[in-house]
Amino acid sequence: xxxxxxxxxxxxxxxxxxxxxxxxxxxxxxxxxxxxxxxxxxxxxxxxxxxxxxxxxxxxxxxxxxxxxxxxxxxxxxxxxxxxxxxxxxxxxxxxxxxxxxxxxxxxxxxxxxxxxxxxxxxxxxxxxxxxxxxxxxxx
Amino acid sequence: xxxxxxxxxxxxxxxxxxxxxxxxxxxxxxxxxxxxxxxxxxxxxxxxxxxxxxxxxxxxxxxxxxxxxxxxxxxxxxxxxxxxxxxxxxxxxxxxxxxxxxxxxxxxxxxxxxxxxxxxxxxxxxxxxxxxxxxxxxxxxxxxxxxxxxxxxxxxxxxxxxxxxxxxxxxxxxxxxxxxxxxxxxxxxxxxxxxxxxxxxxxxxxxxxxxxxxxxxxxxxxxxxxxxxxxxxxxxxxxxxxxxxxxxxxxxxxxxxxxxxxxxxxxxxxxxxxxxxxxxxxxxxxxxxxxxxxxxxxxxxxxxxxxxxxxxxxxxxxxxxxxxxxxxxxxxxxxxxxxxxxxxxxxxxxxxxxxxxxxxxxxxxxxxxxxxxxxxxxxxxxxxxxxxxxxxxxxxxxxxxxxxxxxxxxxxxxxxxxxxxxxxxxxxxxxxxxxxxxxxxxxxxxxxxxxxxxxxxxxxxxxxxxxxxxxxxxxxxxxxxxxxxxxxxxxxxxxxxxxxxxxxxxxxxxxxxxxxxxxxxxxxxxxxxxxxxxxxxxxxxxxxxxxxxxxxxxxxxxxxxxxxxxxxxxxxxxxxxxxxxxxxxxxxxxxxxxxxxxxxxxxxxxxxxxxxxxxxxxxxxxxxxxxxxxxxxxxxxxxxxxxxxxxxxxxxxxx
Numbered sequence: 121x122x123x124x125x126x127x128x129x130x131x132x133x134x135x136x137x138x139x140x141x142x143x144x145x146x147x148x149x150x151x152x153x154x155x156x157x158x159x160x161x162x163x164x165x166x167x168x169x170x171x172x173x174x175x176x177x178x179x180x181x182x183x184x185x186x187x188x189x190x191x192x193x194x195x196x197x198x199x200x201x202x203x204x205x206x207x208x209x210x211x212x213x214x215x216x217x218x219x220x221x222x223x224x225x226x227x228x229x230x231x232x233x234x235x236x237x238x239x240x241x242x243x244x245x246x247x248x249x250x251x252x253x254x255x256x257x258x259x260x
Numbered sequence: 261x262x263x264x265x266x267x268x269x270x271x272x273x274x275x276x277x278x279x280x281x282x283x284x285x286x287x288x289x290x291x292x293x294x295x296x297x298x299x300x301x302x303x304x305x306x307x308x309x310x311x312x313x314x315x316x317x318x319x320x321x322x323x324x325x326x327x328x329x330x331x332x333x334x335x336x337x338x339x340x341x342x343x344x345x346x347x348x349x350x351x352x353x354x355x356x357x358x359x360x361x362x363x364x365x366x367x368x369x370x371x372x373x374x375x376x377x378x379x380x381x382x383x384x385x386x387x388x389x390x391x392x393x394x395x396x397x398x399x400x401x402x403x404x405x406x407x408x409x410x411x412x413x414x415x416x417x418x419x420x421x422x423x424x425x426x427x428x429x430x431x432x433x434x435x436x437x438x439x440x441x442x443x444x445x446x447x448x449x450x451x452x453x454x455x456x457x458x459x460x461x462x463x464x465x466x467x468x469x470x471x472x473x474x475x476x477x478x479x480x481x482x483x484x485x486x487x488x489x490x491x492x493x494x495x496x497x498x499x500x501x502x503x504x505x506x507x508x509x510x511x512x513x514x515x516x517x518x519x520x521x522x523x524x525x526x527x528x529x530x531x532x533x534x535x536x537x538x539x540x541x542x543x544x545x546x547x548x549x550x551x552x553x554x555x556x557x558x559x560x561x562x563x564x565x566x567x568x569x570x571x572x573x574x575x576x577x578x579x580x581x582x583x584x585x586x587x588x589x590x591x592x593x594x595x596x597x598x599x600x601x602x603x604x605x606x607x608x609x610x611x612x613x614x615x616x617x618x619x620x621x622x623x624x625x626x627x628x629x630x631x632x633x634x635x636x637x638x639x640x641x642x643x644x645x646x647x648x649x650x651x652x653x654x655x656x657x658x659x660x661x662x663x664x665x666x667x668x669x670x671x672x673x674x675x676x677x678x679x680x681x682x683x684x685x686x687x688x689x690x691x692x693x694x695x696x697x698x699x700x701x702x703x704x705x706x707x708x709x710x711x712x713x714x715x716x717x718x719x720x721x722x723x724x725x726x727x728x729x730x731x732x733x734x735x736x737x738x739x740x741x742x743x744x745x746x747x748x749x750x751x752x753x754x755x756x757x758x759x760x761x762x763x764x765x766x767x768x769x770x771x772x773x774x775x776x777x778x779x780x781x782x783x784x785x786x787x788x789x790x791x792x793x794x795x796x797x798x799x800x801x802x803x804x805x806x807x808x809x810x811x812x813x814x815x816x817x818x819x820x821x822x823x824x825x826x827x828x829x830x831x832x833x834x835x836x837x838x839x840x841x842x843x844x845x846x847x848x849x850x851x852x853x854x855x856x857x858x859x860x861x862x863x864x865x866x867x868x869x870x871x872x873x874x875x876x877x878x879x880x881x882x883x884x885x886x887x888x889x890x891x892x893x894x895x896x897x898x899x900x901x902x903x904x905x906x907x908x909x910x911x912x913x914x915x
Contacts, residue, residue, distance in 0.1 A: 126914055134777070134797055141333045144362030152368045152377040155913035156359075157384070157906065158334070160841070164885030164901060172907055177914040189768075190777065192797065193884035194861040203889070228797075229780040 125179035125245040127154045129238070130169065132162045134192035135227045136184035142231035150235045151242040154182065161185070162223075163196030167207045170221060180220045180245035182238070187225040197225070219244050220251060265296045265390050268324040269382065270315055272306035272331035274361055281365040281374040287330070290379055294386050298322055306331050312344040319348035326389045330358040330382045335788075351394030353840065353900055358385035384912025391905045395840040400879060402488035403587040404831045407432065409480055409770075412440020414805025414816040415592030416462050421824030423471035427831055430584050431466065432494055433476045437541035439463060440594050441806075444524065444618060446625040446632070448813060449672040450703035456627070460540045467542040475582070477547055483773050484862075486879070487800030488587045488836045498577040500548040505572035508544035510536065512564035512573065520552035522629070526619040529629035534564050539627060548573075588800045588827045591784065592820065593770055595806035598652035598659070598760035606651065606757060607722045611735055612637035614722055614755045617669060624676050634680050634754075642753035644685040645677055646737045648719045652760035654691060659760050661781050663810040666758040667694045671704055673756060674712045686712045687750055689719045689739050697812060715750075717742045722755050761810040774801055783809045794823040800836070802826060841900035842881040843888055847873040849895035856887035856896060 131137040137158050143150055159165060162185030173181050183204060185197040204223045212218060222241055226234045269291045273279035284302040291300040299318055303311050306329055318324055327350065329341050334357040342352035360378040368374050404427050408419045411433035419431045431438070443463070445455035466472055475494055482493035518533035525531070533552040536544060548564070550556040555575065565573040597618050601609040608614045613636050615623075626632035636642050647670045653663040667690065674686045693714070695704040708714065721738040727749070734751035741748050763782030764770065771778050776796040777785040784803040787795040794802050802823035805816040830836055845856075845865075850873040856865045857874055864880035865887060867873075876887075876896075888898035897903075 128910060128913060137333075138335065141335060141359075141362045144333075144366040147366055149369070150367045152364070152370075152373040155377070155380055155384075156363055157909050157913060159885065159906070160898075160901060161884040161886060164889050164898060166889040166903070168903070169906060169910060173910050173914070176911050178910075186777075189772065192775065192777070193882060193886065194775070196861070196884050196886045199859065199886050199890065227780070228777055228785060 135186035138228035161196035316348040410592035411438030417820035
């Protein structure tokens with residue numbers, strides 16, 4: 121049986137959650153591997169949430185927010201961008217593959233984009249194999 | 261925790277929308293085994309009255325103090341169920357929703373995968389709701405005035421509705437006069453009412469209404485605040501005319517020796533450097549176009565000033581900034597007409613007698629540049645005219661959408677041509693005829709019987725290269741007749757391009773200013789396409805008319821009245837509820853680093869110098885949580901999205 125990764129996706133309430141809703145409403149098929157968690161803004165996503173997700177069994181983490189310039193809260197997504205860049209740096213030192221964490225922008229009207237990103241991410245993480253935090257990443 | 265947590269979980273079938281893929285009874289069975297769950301039921305339609313009553317009864321009879329509903333998206337029914345639990349005496353924030361329709365049953369056809377995912381989502385909601393806390397919804401009063409941006413038919417209708425109900429309206433228009441595109445039109449389909457006959461009275465009604473403060477030649481520069489309590493800074497551009505002194509005699513316009521291309525007449529003629537856009541302009545006060553006024557470029561002339569009786573010309577006038585406070589805003593900023601010169605095959609800009617729909621509209625208008633005569637560039641009358649549909653619409657290279665009005669205005673043009681030019685031949689090149697409104701199909705039928713040639717096919721090219729004698733000196737429309745499967749060359753004297761309606765070129769900046777979203781086509785995004793078509797995701801901000809998407813006059817007017825009704829409801833209630841899920845700072849933990857002060861996009865966090873702690877102004881906080889995530893001391897709690905709640909949810913989705 122092939123490995124089915126679990127992916128936690130933090131979706132902002134205004135753009136990405138609605139984009140995911142639109143994908144569903146339009147009956148576009150997307151990988152059920154993706155487990156959405158709604159936050160008001162991608163800027164609410166703390167690094168500790170991502171660490172927690174990996175610790176609790178996620179093989180990958182997606183953060184989806186409004187496109188730069190379109191943030192419902194004006195600039196929350198810019199904070200996310202900076203924060204995720206820093207976190208990625210740290211994760212790589214811990215031996216966590218870069219591809220396990222991804223930040224993307226999906227607007228409320230981009231159901232198709234939600235589907236293609238979640239498909240790509242699932243495929244990408246499936247290829248990496250299960251995440252094992254005990255040995256600091258599968259290649260650690 | 262004060263009382264023991266008692267959770268009730270309700271799983272909706274949504275007919276077969278959920279139950280057709282997800283095994284709802286398996287989920288209920290699974291959920292019953294989770295800690296603190298007192299009851300788990302599945303039911304056909306949770307949002308129905310019996311469904312809601314089931315929850316209410318269980319809250320009262322089983323002493324539930326937390327409720328989870330697993331159904332559709334919270335965007336659809338979170339409010340419904342919050343209301344239901346509140347009716348049963350439970351704080352609405354002790355409710356949580358799991359979206360097992362849009363995010364589970366509709367994403368896969370595989371029942372096992374869908375059920376597994378739904379289980380994870382429901383168990384996440386159950387774990388999360390355990391930590392949820394009651395929040396107090398605060399009410400704020402509503403400033404009983406409204407800002408309407410854009411003075412076309414939609415903005416005018418909205419402004420008049422609100423003003424006639426007795427409330428103050430600030431109507432802001434960028435151009436020197438209100439009127440928008442409708443003021444340019446000649447007749448309106450399908451009734452062929454004269455546009456100015458039905459529109460001019462509305463323009464003057466706006467000008468005379470004591471409740472409407474009209475600000476033309478003005479733009480909103482800054483916009484802040486929240487529902488019920490917005491502040492707008494409006495820049496009134498200098499007209500160089502003292503509005504109080506000007507009596508509208510327009511002698512200045514007559515005497516001005518300098519000219520520029522008339523925007524209102526779509527470049528067909530020139531206007532003066534001091535001008536009003538059209539004869540029935542409201543207000544009837546001219547503006548000086550400093551780019552073309554020779555006094556502003558060379559320092560001489562001042563002819564207008566010499567002839568102005570009331571001494572109203574003021575070359576020293578400066579832009580003015582005005583601040584207004586409003587409870588709501590209605591955006592009616594309209595559309596831009598598609599520029600067809602980018603489709604080089606159609607020859608717009610290259611051939612004199614290839615013109616746009618709006619140019620043709622001005623030509624047909626009795627008060628337009630040709631006094632209503634349809635003429636070629638050389639002044640002669642065309643004997644044959646081709647109208648090309650869908651120029652920039654329904655075309656993947658430009659706009660995928662249908663502009664909704666072009667079929668109808670093209671039919672109107674056919675009728676006007678037949679009326680004005682004896683024996684004229686009219687060819688309509690169309691993809692599909694879309695005549696969907698009241699009386700539209702009948703109008704199509706009528707025009708079809710007036711001797712118009714309808715050719716189903718997309719035009720490939722408009723050219724002046726003649727291949728036969730008949731084509732000499734003509735514009736040749738090269739197209740495929742897709743009903744006959746034949747290539748056609750139709751020689752005509754004039755070509756009218758039925759150009760698309762597109763989002764304003766500055767729609768992105770306007771969306772940012774008012775903090776609303778746009779759909780993929782660039783138009784402003786409504787809160788819900790069917791059930792909430794004039795609201796936006798920013799409470800208190802509404803979109804109407806073509807700013808929301810291409811539409812005809814009846815639809816624009818209907819939307820404007822709808823938005824006005826929503827605003828009036830807010831004003832008559834006098835109070836609105838504001839976000840309860842705000843951030844709060846624990847003063848004991850705050851280390852006075854002030855990182856949050858700088859991060860807050862709403863300046864809702866200030867530093868108390870005396871106590872040396874940061875504090876959140878809850879009325880300004882919109883609950884984004886950026887500060888919560890950034891606080892190095894974990895001193896900030898994001899209510900309803902606490903770290904504890906989200907951590908529990910993460911564990912739940914992965915369980």
